[in-house]
Amino acid sequence: RKEVEQDPGPFNVPEGATVAFNCTYSNSASQSFFWYRQDCRKEPKLLMSVYSSGNEDGRFTAQLNRASQYISLLIRDSKLSDSATYLCVVNYFGNEKLTFGTGTRLTIIP
Amino acid sequence: GAVVSQHPSRVICKSGTSVKIECRSLDFQATTMFWYRQFPKQSLMLMATSNEGSKATYEQGVEKDKFLINHASLTLSTLTVTSAHPEDSSFYICSARRTSEYNEQFFGPGTRLTVL
Numbered sequence: 001r002k003e004v005e006q007d008p009g010p011f012n013v014p015e016g017a018t019v020a021f022n023c024t025y026s027n028s029a030s031q032s033f034f035w036y037r038q039d040c041r042k043e044p045k046l047l048m049s050v051y052s053s054g055n056e057d058g059r060f061t062a063q064l065n066r067a068s069q070y071i072s073l074l075i076r077d078s079k080l081s082d083s084a085t086y087l088c089v090v091n092y093f094g095n096e097k098l099t100f101g102t103g104t105r106l107t108i109i110p
Numbered sequence: 111g112a113v114v115s116q117h118p119s120r121v122i123c124k125s126g127t128s129v130k131i132e133c134r135s136l137d138f139q140a141t142t143m144f145w146y147r148q149f150p151k152q153s154l155m156l157m158a159t160s161n162e163g164s165k166a167t168y169e170q171g172v173e174k175d176k177f178l179i180n181h182a183s184l185t186l187s188t189l190t191v192t193s194a195h196p197e198d199s200s201f202y203i204c205s206a207r208r209t210s211e212y213n214e215q216f217f218g219p220g221t222r223l224t225v226l
Contacts, residue, residue, distance in 0.1 A: 032213060034214065041201070041222075042219070042220070043203050043217040043218060043219050043220045044154065044203075044217050045217065046214055046215075046216065049214060087153070087154075091213060096142055096159060096207060096213070097144070097156060097159065098144075098156075098205075098215055100153050100154050101153070102152075102153045103153060
């Protein structure tokens with residue numbers, strides 16, 4: 001079983017719709033959680049850190065469920081510019097390394 | 111977010127040559143930097159952790175003598191691919207860890223290496 005699992009997609013969603021991704025992690029010692037986005041042939045860029053209480057940044061909402069060991073990302077009123085691969089990333093307590101999911105490919109359709 | 115630069119952005123070289131890639135944190139000090147490699151349609155794979163003033167820690171399967179890492183200052187880490195071969199062609203990305211409650215990592219723009 002992979003340490004961080006994501007549905008690879010692709011998700012093809014009409015502009016303006018709401019889309020949600022889930023990600024599960026296997027190590028209960030996980031401490032920090034992040035969503036990154038990566039555009040084709042570009043580096044990953046930090047979208048948001050995921051806080052225990054959940055957090056919202058504009059159209060983006062992230063949630064953490066430690067009991068079930070998953071995190072989610074909700075995108076409302078999707079824009080064409082949201083088309084990208086979304087990477088679920090986990091950091092374990094006492095370990096500096098990040099563990100990446102394989103990413104979920106999202107395409108927003110006009 | 112914090113800014114990390116990487117140079118060069120693209121390099122094409124002949125088989126057998128060595129290529130040096132620089133990674134700089136521009137607006138914060140990074141005691142720890144990371145080097146990743148990404149093949150097409152695959153996820154990032156961590157190659158090594160670079161610690162300022164000490165030896166890098168390599169992931170299993172990564173040859174330390176082939177991928178030389180130097181982290182001479184709090185803002186600069188370099189990766190040298192020695193005796194490059196076509197199978198080393200890939201997208202190499204560095205990241206720098208900013209010390210905070212969440213220890214976010216910020217990525218450089220990447221270096222696309224093509225070995226002929």
